Amino acid sequence: MTKGTMYNREAFLNNIAAKLGRERKRSGVTRPIYETQPQWDVMADYSTDQLVDVLKKQCEVIHTDVEETTMEKLPIVIDSVLKKYGAEKAVVWDDPRFSAFGLDSFLVREDVDIWGEAPGRENIRISEQADLGITFADYTLAESGTVVLMNGVGKGQSVSLLPTYYIGLIPLSTIVPRMSQVTRSIHKEAEAGRRVPSCINFISGPSNSADIELDLVVGVHGPIRATYILFDDR
Amino acid sequence: MPMKIAPEQTFNERVQTGLDDSYMRETVRSAQERLYTNKSKAENDLGHWEEWRTLSEQIRSHTLENLDYYLEQLSDNVVKNGGHIYFAQTPEEANQYVKKVAAEKEAKKIIKSKSMVTEETSMNEALEEIGIEVVESDLGEYILQVDDHDPPSHIVAPALHKNKEQIRDTFERLKGYDKSSKPEELTQFAREQLREEFLEADIGITGCNFAVAESGSVALVTNEGNARLATTIPKTQISVMGMERIVPTWEELDIMVSMLCRSAVGQKLTSYVTGLTGPRGEDDLDGPEEFHLVVLDNGRSNILGTAFQSALHCIRCAACINVCPVYRHVGGHSYGSIYPGPIGAVLTPLLEGYEDHKDLPYASSLCAACTDACPVKIPLHEHLIEHRKIIAEEEKKTSLGEAYAMKGFGLAASSPGLFQMATKTAPYMLSPLTKEGAIEKGPGMMSGWTEIRSFPAPEKERFRDWFKNRSKKGSSS
Numbered sequence: 188m189t190k191g192t193m194y195n196r197e198a199f200l201n202n203i204a205a206k207l208g209r210e211r212k213r214s215g216v217t218r219p220i221y222e223t224q225p226q227w228d229v230m231a232d233y234s235t236d237q238l239v240d241v242l243k244k245q246c247e248v249i250h251t252d253v254e255e256t257t258m259e260k261l262p263i264v265i266d267s268v269l270k271k272y273g274a275e276k277a278v279v280w281d282d283p284r285f286s287a288f289g290l291d292s293f294l295v296r297e298d299v300d301i302w303g304e305a306p307g308r309e310n311i312r313i314s315e316q317a318d319l320g321i322t323f324a325d326y327t328l329a330e331s332g333t334v335v336l337m338n339g340v341g342k343g344q345s346v347s348l349l350p351t352y353y354i355g356l357i358p359l360s361t362i363v364p365r366m367s368q369v370t371r372s373i374h375k376e377a378e379a380g381r382r383v384p385s386c387i388n389f390i391s392g393p394s395n396s397a398d399i400e401l402d403l404v405v406g407v408h409g410p411i412r413a414t415y416i417l418f419d420d421r
Numbered sequence: 422m423p424m425k426i427a428p429e430q431t432f433n434e435r436v437q438t439g440l441d442d443s444y445m446r447e448t449v450r451s452a453q454e455r456l457y458t459n460k461s462k463a464e465n466d467l468g469h470w471e472e473w474r475t476l477s478e479q480i481r482s483h484t485l486e487n488l489d490y491y492l493e494q495l496s497d498n499v500v501k502n503g504g505h506i507y508f509a510q511t512p513e514e515a516n517q518y519v520k521k522v523a524a525e526k527e528a529k530k531i532i533k534s535k536s537m538v539t540e541e542t543s544m545n546e547a548l549e550e551i552g553i554e555v556v557e558s559d560l561g562e563y564i565l566q567v568d569d570h571d572p573p574s575h576i577v578a579p580a581l582h583k584n585k586e587q588i589r590d591t592f593e594r595l596k597g598y599d600k601s602s603k604p605e606e607l608t609q610f611a612r613e614q615l616r617e618e619f620l621e622a623d624i625g626i627t628g629c630n631f632a633v634a635e636s637g638s639v640a641l642v643t644n645e646g647n648a649r650l651a652t653t654i655p656k657t658q659i660s661v662m663g664m665e666r667i668v669p670t671w672e673e674l675d676i677m678v679s680m681l682c683r684s685a686v687g688q689k690l691t692s693y694v695t696g697l698t699g700p701r702g703e704d705d706l707d708g709p710e711e712f713h714l715v716v717l718d719n720g721r722s723n724i725l726g727t728a729f730q731s732a733l734h735c736i737r738c739a740a741c742i743n744v745c746p747v748y749r750h751v752g753g754h755s756y757g758s759i760y761p762g763p764i765g766a767v768l769t770p771l772l773e774g775y776e777d778h779k780d781l782p783y784a785s786s787l788c789a790a791c792t793d794a795c796p797v798k799i800p801l802h803e804h805l806i807e808h809r810k811i812i813a814e815e816e817k818k819t820s821l822g823e824a825y826a827m828k829g830f831g832l833a834a835s836s837p838g839l840f841q842m843a844t845k846t847a848p849y850m851l852s853p854l855t856k857e858g859a860i861e862k863g864p865g866m867m868s869g870w871t872e873i874r875s876f877p878a879p880e881k882e883r884f885r886d887w888f889k890n891r892s893k894k895g896s897s898s
């Protein structure tokens with residue numbers, strides 16, 4: 188790891204403290220007990236099935252197709268989505284969950300590349316040329332129709348970004364009500380002094396823009412279409 | 422003065438240009454309506470909106486009260502993660518540092534995702550001066566850049582003042598585009614053009630919606646995916662943040678992002694919310710090898726400890742802009758600042774001084790729709806009144822320009838016009854917005870401004886007519 192550097196901090200922060208009319212605070216600051224915390228009430232008592240219903244409804248809003256299947260049928264459903272998009276090349280994460288969920292045969296297909304098999308930055312080029320990228324969700328947020336990806340070794344950020352189409356594989360065990368549950372667990376990691384993943388993505392459907400007359404156009408710099416495949420892993 | 426737009430024109434001239442641009446006015450009007458409707462729906466879907474606002478305000482004020490502490494924590498963590506952090510007092514310092522990094526990397530091309538702070542520092546121009554090609558990748562920013570660096574007119578949708586025919590013509594004239602004015606085709610064209618640029622870029626520069634102190638992270642909230650590209654492909658990433666854009670932990674990030682997405686575009690979350698922590702890990706195969714964070718003051722610290730401190734709570738959602746009847750009529754460029762609308766009228770004089778911006782606090786009807794819309798409860802219209810008081814005091818002291826004397830309330834009083842917008846005409850001009858009752862609250866909330874009660878009842882006059890008459894009288898610079 189490269190060594191970090193810092194420039195001009197003391198003068199900058201001293202000035203801030205002076206403007207605030209006090210000495211520098213270097214310790215002893217704790218977060219207030221917030222008088223209201225409405226985030227924890229959102230869908231607090233929902234069952235997984237109820238959360239799935241919320242998720243599916245939200246996916247209509249964010250222009251994302253949803254397939255529901257079982258672990259056994261997963262390979263067939265993935266294949267059908269590839270066909271739907273006319274995708275000839277796919278790139279996938281190097282993720283033990285592919286094996287765990289019975290997708291070994293999928294990984295050895297000719298038209299599937301695995302992130303990290305090629306050397307270094309070559310992987311970026313492979314993803315750029317793939318028609319479709321597939322990743323698992325590390326968490327899934329019902330409220331916003333979001334897959335949360337903790338990127339890292341074997342789990343390149345490019346896979347969910349550079350191909351034209353994207354499939355998010357969602358084990359039902361990953362579903363939580365909203366962002367709050369995930370940010371709390373990241374906070375716990377950070378609080379314990381562990382480094383959080385260098386890139387965490389909260390992805391809600393395909394890329395889009397409303398920069399031209401506020402007309403929504405789906406598909407800008409990231410994937411132009413997306414499908415979530417839900418399956419019961421519990 | 423990098424924050425300025427069209428400084429060669431006076432405030433009056435810019436407003437007139439805005440009023441004369443009927444394309445722009447129509448586009449802005451319908452945009453405001455849609456953004457407002459979307460936000461209202463998002464508020465209702467979430468429920469307990471006032472509780473969320475209270476929480477957000479509490480988070481922002483706690484963070485600003487302890488800003489030195491949290492910036493220290495942030496910088497310690499950035500360094501611990503192997504990143505570089507540079508504290509810049511001025512735009513020049515920020516640009517100097519970025520130029521230095523670019524030179525070290527022998528960068529030829531830099532791809533940028535949307536960043537208001539780099540607009541503040543004129544970073545593109547600074548980099549272009551040393552021969553680096555800078556490409557804006559946010560669709561709106563890209564359109565403006567292609568169109569000979571037309572300035573942004575809205576902080577969330579920078580090209581809001583342009584309609585699709587104008588955009589098609591620009592692409593046709595300058596980029597050899599030969600398709601229709603359908604937004605889909607225009608967007609597809611931009612995607613193709615920009616993909617190449619991303620793959621070639623040596624450095625990606627981004628803004629920063631929120632930095633997270635506890636982990637040294639930077640969070641980017643986008644829909645297009647360009648910020649992700651800018652932080653995935655180039656070998657070097659530079660993020661630039663205003664020093665107030667920070668939250669203590671990921672738990673507060675949740676709240677601020679939830680409010681930002683709903684208030685800005687009515688979405689529960691934008692397509693991409695990306696948390697970036699330091700450069701890539703040793704075995705990672707994408708993401709930047711080097712990470713730099715530039716923290717900019719540029720006048721912000723002067724706001725700390727003053728009556729205006731809460732202006733620094735702003736999360737740049739533009740909700741106040743989207744409900745402002747004055748913005749609706751005059752458009753973003755009239756404000757003469759990259760920060761338009763109510764927040765611009767509050768912030769610009771604070772960052773750049775009153776001298777060149779003393780019209781701005783009067784570019785408001787004080788209807789308080791902005792204050793009601795603000796997700797972090799910044800009392801925007803009260804800040805505008807405070808500005809007017811200060812300006813009036815100053816003017817009295819120097820006994821220059823009657824126009825701003827508090828006794829006459831300057832612009833607002835030079836004719837019943839603006840005052841009228843706060844009372845009689847406001848409901849008419851804001852008709853689609855009155856449903857929620859936001860505007861009816863306006864006059865009531867002005868009661869703190871006691872002098873206004875002694876105003877004569879304003880006569881009916883349309884803003885355009887009022888402005889014309891007012892200009893004739895030449896009551897202001």
Ligand code: SF4
Pocket residue numbers: 684734735736737738739740741742764791794795796797798799801
């Ligand atoms: S002042 Fe409030 S409403 Fe306006 S942009 Fe800032 S946060 Fe949004």
